[in-house]
Amino acid sequence: MQIPSVVATVNKHVTNRVQGLWAWLIPPWAVVLHTGRTSGRAYRTPVVGFHTPQGFAIPVLYGPHTQWVKNLIAANGGEIRRAGRRHQLIEPRMIPAEEITASGVAGRYTRAGTWTLVATIGPRI
Template identity: 45%
Template sequence: MPIPNAVARFNRVATNRVLRPFTARLPGFAVVRHNGRTSGRPYRTPVGLFARPDGYVIALTYGPDRDWVKNIVAAGGCELEIRGRTVAATAPRVVHDPARTGMPPGVKQALTLLGVTDFLHLSRP
């Protein structure tokens, strides 16, 4: 079971605003830049990011039904701010993976404890 909605709301309102300036520069983190599906409004969402040979993976700690995930899937991609640079990411797909394949040791165990089984896979263009 993903992290509860109350925690997600608190993080969106408080924690994310404080951490957003740093996450684009810290190893293992990124800021996802995407636009609202109906409003077209630009958004910036801090995430934990894992590089893969063919792209990136984001653990969906709050589940796959978050607006930012839907925005990225609907748009067919997003931009990622990673360690001071901006890169394009395409072909988003939500993957249900109870085995947490490809997650580094430690992270895999933490995701298991949190019950995270969904991931957003993004390709490099």
């Protein structure tokens, strides 16, 4: 399931600003810190993610051409703030959602979209 782009626009300008205030404190919410590919500007994007056998998995519900996904892949990583801690995201990659082998809520949620961004959680920053 891919969410319509109009929802993404509203989330970018309204919802993300509110969620960004608390998402980094309450798992499964987290905040991805990434740098713009052309602007070099620092961005913060609230996401929901889970530890899975494939790595830290973040469902990409707006499609694989989402800007934060492109930024992470182009930079070969970024950072994530979750549960009050900051870690490196290493070697992010897109995989088809059906390849996620997690079970329970993590499995259902990470397979909700068509694609999932998977990365290795690196050392704490």
